[in-house]
Amino acid sequence: MSRHLSFWIGFFAAALVIVPVAVGAWGVTQGFARDWAATFFIVICTIVGLLVIGLLFRGVILRRLTGRAEATVEDISSTLISGVSAAVAQDRATAEREADKLARVVLGWYAWSNFYRWVIGTALALLLAFASFTGTVLLFEQIAKLEDQTRVMQAQQELMDAQTRFMESQTLRLQEQTEAAAMQNEIMTLSLVNQLRDQMLASIETQPLGDWLRSFGLAGVDEPIVSYVTEREACGLGFNQDHLLHSQPSTATLGAIIELTKSDALGGRVIDALRLLTQDRNGGVVLGALLILDKIGQPYLESEVHLRSVMITDPVFLSDQAYRLVFQASYVPALFCGACHVHVGTSVFFKRRQHSLSGFGNVATRPDPEKPLNGITVLHRADGIPPDWTGVRLNKGPHLSDDFSAWLTQQEPGPVCQELVSLARINPLIIPMAPGASPAQGAEDR
Numbered sequence: 001m002s003r004h005l006s007f008w009i010g011f012f013a014a015a016l017v018i019v020p021v022a023v024g025a026w027g028v029t030q031g032f033a034r035d036w037a038a039t040f041f042i043v044i045c046t047i048v049g050l051l052v053i054g055l056l057f058r059g060v061i062l063r064r065l066t067g068r069a070e071a072t073v074e075d076i077s078s079t080l081i082s083g084v085s086a087a088v089a090q091d092r093a094t095a096e097r098e099a100d101k102l103a104r105v106v107l108g109w110y111a112w113s114n115f116y117r118w119v120i121g122t123a124l125a126l127l128l129a130f131a132s133f134t135g136t137v138l139l140f141e142q143i144a145k146l147e148d149q150t151r152v153m154q155a156q157q158e159l160m161d162a163q164t165r166f167m168e169s170q171t172l173r174l175q176e177q178t179e180a181a182a183m184q185n186e187i188m189t190l191s192l193v194n195q196l197r198d199q200m201l202a203s204i205e206t207q208p209l210g211d212w213l214r215s216f217g218l219a220g221v222d223e224p225i226v227s228y229v230t231e232r233e234a235c236g237l238g239f240n241q242d243h244l245l246h247s248q249p250s251t252a253t254l255g256a257i258i259e260l261t262k263s264d265a266l267g268g269r270v271i272d273a274l275r276l277l278t279q280d281r282n283g284g285v286v287l288g289a290l291l292i293l294d295k296i297g298q299p300y301l302e303s304e305v306h307l308r309s310v311m312i313t314d315p316v317f318l319s320d321q322a323y324r325l326v327f328q329a330s331y332v333p334a335l336f337c338g339a340c341h342v343h344v345g346t347s348v349f350f351k352r353r354q355h356s357l358s359g360f361g362n363v364a365t366r367p368d369p370e371k372p373l374n375g376i377t378v379l380h381r382a383d384g385i386p387p388d389w390t391g392v393r394l395n396k397g398p399h400l401s402d403d404f405s406a407w408l409t410q411q412e413p414g415p416v417c418q419e420l421v422s423l424a425r426i427n428p429l430i431i432p433m434a435p436g437a438s439p440a441q442g443a444e445d446r
Contacts, residue, residue, distance in 0.1 A: 047122070192266075193273040196257060197285055200277075203250035204284035205313075209331065209429060210241025212311050220398030225363065226376060226406045227395045227435040228416045235417035236397070237363075237376070237424055238433035245311035245331055246284035254292055261296050271298055279303075283310035283330065294318050304343075327359075329428045344373065346427040361426045365404070372409040375423055379405050392416055395435075 213221045227236030248254075260270045277289035278300045286307050293300050299321040306326045315334040323340040330347045337355055344359035351357060351366040357373070365378040369385050377391060380403060391407030400406060410419055424432045 192269055193276050196270070196273050196289075197277060197280065197282075199253055199257070200249040200285045200288045201282065203253040204282070204288075205247040206244055206284075207311075208241055209239055209243045209245055209311075212245060212313075212331070213239065213241075218399065220400075223399070224397045224433045224435060225399050225430070226397060226408075227433075228392075228408070228420065229395060229435055233415075233417050234435050235420050236395075236433045236435050237420055237430045238397075239399075240429055240431045243309075243329070243428050245309050246282060247311050247313045248284055248291065248316070249288035254288060254295075257288075257292055258295055261292070261298075271296070274298075275300055275302075278305050281308065283308040283328075286310075287316070290318075290323075291316070294321070299323065331429060346429070348429050361423055363427070363430060372407070374409060375427070377407045377409045379407065 207215075210221060221239060221241070224236035224238045227234070229235075257270065257274075261267050261274075263270070271293070274289045274293050277285055278293070280286050280289070283306075286305060287310055290300060290305055299319065301322060301324075304324040304326050306328065307330055308328045310327065310330040310332070312330075312332050312334055315336060318335075318337040318340065320337075320339040323337060324343075325335075325337070325340055326343045326345070327347045327349065328345050330349075332344070332347060332349045334350065334352060335342070336352055338353045339355065341356040342349075342358070344357065344362050344364065346361040347359075348363045349359075349365070351364065357364075357366075357371075360374040362373050362375040363378065364373050364375060365380075366372075367380045369377075369379055369389060369391075372391065376394070378400060379385070389407075390413075391409045394406040394408055396404065396406050408416055408419060421432050424430050
């Protein structure tokens with residue numbers, strides 16, 4: 001066995017190689033390549049087994065073919081020496097016998113060496129062939145797995161597309177729900193506007209100007225406010241006592257709505273509704289909304305606030321905000337708003353603060369003669385009138401105390417009585433009234 005040490009080393013090395021290869025081959029013999037790989041593996045194992053059996057029974061095979069089991073270099077050299085000796089000794093029979101023996105020994109040695117190399121080469125070739133086949137199987141198996149993965153990825157992509165479409169549909173539904181919620185909020189705000197308006201209107205008093213003035217205990221309600229008497233003409237202006245004016249909502253109503261603005265659930269909607277009510281046609285509602293917003297620190301400064309046919313029954317205090325107030329056909333005795341810009345049109349107005357003031361066609365009481373408005377200007381006393389004062393002095397009625405002086409302030413000079421009639425035509429709170437006449441006679445003259 002020592003003489004065949006190289007052979008057995010190669011044999012065991014091949015065995016060590018073929019075992020993991022066989023195990024790997026068995027692992028990849030799945031799917032379509034299972035039967036072919038198993039068959040090929042069995043064939044290779046059979047052939048290798050036959051070769052091993054041939055190596056084990058080499059002695060018998062060689063003895064059948066050459067008459068000797070094995071031949072070595074020593075056998076060859078010994079036979080060759082014996083033959084040469086016989087030939088030198090001229091022993092023909094011995095020389096022929098030794099030559100025949102040498103031929104058999106050389107043939108046995110040559111056959112054994114070739115058979116040995118053939119077995120090793122065949123085993124290696126089979127192993128290499130099986131390794132190549134295994135690599136091919138692995139390649140096909142990898143391709144099959146890649147195809148499976150591709151199908152899985154396509155299925156996942158289709159699932160993701162479906163999820164994307166589902167999310168888009170959900171987004172669309174959320175948008176529709178948002179729009180529906182916004183519409184519902186608008187409807188609720190509109191409903192809240194109507195409810196707040198109704199609550200304010202329920203506490204707003206609406207009376208003719210004459211009833212209001214009498215309720216205040218003012219004198220001279222039924223007599224001319226101012227008059228102008230000369231040798232040629234006599235005319236005057238009195239209150240139109242039938243003109244309807246609206247008060248602000250009651251203090252209780254304003255307080256209740258202020259409490260609503262503090263609600264976590266309704267506060268924001270109530271404030272939005274109040275902002276909308278600042279543009280209402282009813283001056284009392286507008287004044288109530290304005291007062292509430294100012295009280296809660298949410299002043300309405302976005303646009304002008306028009307107050308029509310308003311009677312200020314109690315002093316109105318507004319914070320120093322840049323309000324733009326427009327009074328029309330109103331009686332405003334006590335407005336306190338230092339930073340306001342007030343535009344007064346065809347009203348009776350008492351200026352209490354040094355705020356910005358503009359307007360026309362009014363009966364305006366003011367503490368100073370600076371920048372008088374077109375109409376009737378009533379000054380506190382007659383002191384401090386500038387030299388370029390262009391107003392026409394009018395006679396006072398009982399409604400104005402001795403501390404006041406009345407003047408007709410015109411844009412362009414003209415007949416006084418004609419100017420008074422024009423003023424009464426555009427201002428619904430006053431009517432032409434001859435000195436000494438009653439309000440009924442003044443209404444007939446008008």
